[in-house]
Amino acid sequence: MDYVAAELRKLDLEVRLEEVRVPRWTRGVETAELIDYPGQAAGTTQKIVVTALGGTVPTPPGGITAEVVVVDNFDQLAALGRQKVAGKIVLFNELFDKRKAAAGLALEAYGEAVAYRAEGPKHAAELGAIAALVRSVGGADYRLPHTGWSAPSGIPAGAVTSEDADLIAHLAAQGRARMRLTLTSENGPEVLSYNVIADLKGSEHPEQVVIVSGHLDSWDLGTGAIDDAAGVAVAMETAELIQRLHLHPKRTIRVIAWMDEENGGRGHDAYAKAHASEFANYAAVMESDLGAAHPLGFNAKVSATTLGWLKPVQKILESFGANIVRPTSYSPGSDITPMANAGVPALGIMPDGRTYFNFHHTAADTLDKIAPQELRENAAAMAVMGYAIASLLEPLPR
Numbered sequence: 001m002d003y004v005a006a007e008l009r010k011l012d013l014e015v016r017l018e019e020v021r022v023p024r025w026t027r028g029v030e031t032a033e034l035i036d037y038p039g040q041a042a043g044t045t046q047k048i049v050v051t052a053l054g055g056t057v058p059t060p061p062g063g064i065t066a067e068v069v070v071v072d073n074f075d076q077l078a079a080l081g082r083q084k085v086a087g088k089i090v091l092f093n094e095l096f097d098k099r100k101a102a103a104g105l106a107l108e109a110y111g112e113a114v115a116y117r118a119e120g121p122k123h124a125a126e127l128g129a130i131a132a133l134v135r136s137v138g139g140a141d142y143r144l145p146h147t148g149w150s151a152p153s154g155i156p157a158g159a160v161t162s163e164d165a166d167l168i169a170h171l172a173a174q175g176r177a178r179m180r181l182t183l184t185s186e187n188g189p190e191v192l193s194y195n196v197i198a199d200l201k202g203s204e205h206p207e208q209v210v211i212v213s214g215h216l217d218s219w220d221l222g223t224g225a226i227d228d229a230a231g232v233a234v235a236m237e238t239a240e241l242i243q244r245l246h247l248h249p250k251r252t253i254r255v256i257a258w259m260d261e262e263n264g265g266r267g268h269d270a271y272a273k274a275h276a277s278e279f280a281n282y283a284a285v286m287e288s289d290l291g292a293a294h295p296l297g298f299n300a301k302v303s304a305t306t307l308g309w310l311k312p313v314q315k316i317l318e319s320f321g322a323n324i325v326r327p328t329s330y331s332p333g334s335d336i337t338p339m340a341n342a343g344v345p346a347l348g349i350m351p352d353g354r355t356y357f358n359f360h361h362t363a364a365d366t367l368d369k370i371a372p373q374e375l376r377e378n379a380a381a382m383a384v385m386g387y388a389i390a391s392l393l394e395p396l397p398r
């Protein structure tokens with residue numbers, strides 16, 4: 001937060017930190033092993049690579065031991081019913097569809113699989129399960145587990161790697177597979193944190209705002225380079241480019257580095273509460289939160305009239321292939337949802353997503369995954385779109 005604020009001050013922006021109270025959750029020890037399973041050699045156990053899901057309650061320090069019940073989806077869980085689920089560890093083995101990701105539908109593949117990470121533990125708990133595991137969401141096969149937010153369920157919740165999910169499913173199909181699972185995560189009291197907000201004041205209509213943004217927080221397994229340091233960099237670079245080129249947009253360009261996107265969205269909630277009365281004056285809100293691979297254009301929750309107004313901007317973006325504007329019915333970024341729902345034109349950068357979910361929320365989300373040239377293209381896309389909307393003679397229609 002301090003680093004981002006200091007860099008934005010160097011660009012002569014008006015910078016402030018706005019308070020956000022965020023949940024505090026620490027990961028702790030995370031281990032799992034099969035201790036009793038078909039074909040087991042005497043004196044051995046089988047290591048299972050597991051990671052805790054965000055916000056999970058812990059197991060006792062010595063772990064829990066129970067039979068694993070494997071289901072592919074919610075219907076199978078419901079069909080088993082309480083009698084076959086109570087007292088067990090449920091594993092949701094929903095596959096991430098790599099074919100969709102490879103064909104350019106990575107977000108769709110993610111949406112299908114992530115439903116089990118988000119809601120699976122809650123469903124399992126309702127049927128008396130004592131813990132819940134999900135198959136890691138994502139396309140990589142390097143035995144890396146994927147973490148992320150999960151709805152509070154009251155039972156310990158983790159993710160196992162796709163390889164381990166396959167192994168458990170294979171063994172459980174042959175007979176009883178019992179697991180010892182230890183997760184010592186801790187939920188502490190809320191702590192004070194901040195959204196970083198920086199204004200490049202508009203020359204004619206400073207009260208009319210174009211937001212460019214990314215989120216500061218990231219999951220702890222990696223370093224959060226693609227999710228979402230890249231998005232913060234793209235938003236900062238938008239202001240940097242406009243300043244470096246000595247441009248003077250009519251409306252205010254507001255850079256926001258959001259806090260707590262990953263663990264509940266308290267940053268955008270706090271912002272919406274403090275700024276809701278301004279939303280009528282917002283020209284557009286933008287977020288970059290899908291990595292920094294080559295940008296293809298924008299997902300856009302905008303009216304048909306607005307789409308027409310964006311056509312000349314698409315012409316400019318065409319020079320580096322970032323010219324698609326794909327209408328969506330939902331907000332194209334989680335932090336800009338409150339404004340999108342209030343009717344503010346909302347745009348999210350749409351990068352080539354084919355590899356994003358190989359790294360997202362895993363230990364492999366590190367800076368080497370960022371290609372500088374592609375990061376620059378993302379910044380250029382947001383700068384072109386942001387500057388254009390901030391410079392229109394009339395505000396972008398809704």
Ligand SMILES: [Zn+2]
Nearest residue numbers: 227228261289
């Ligand atoms: Zn993100």
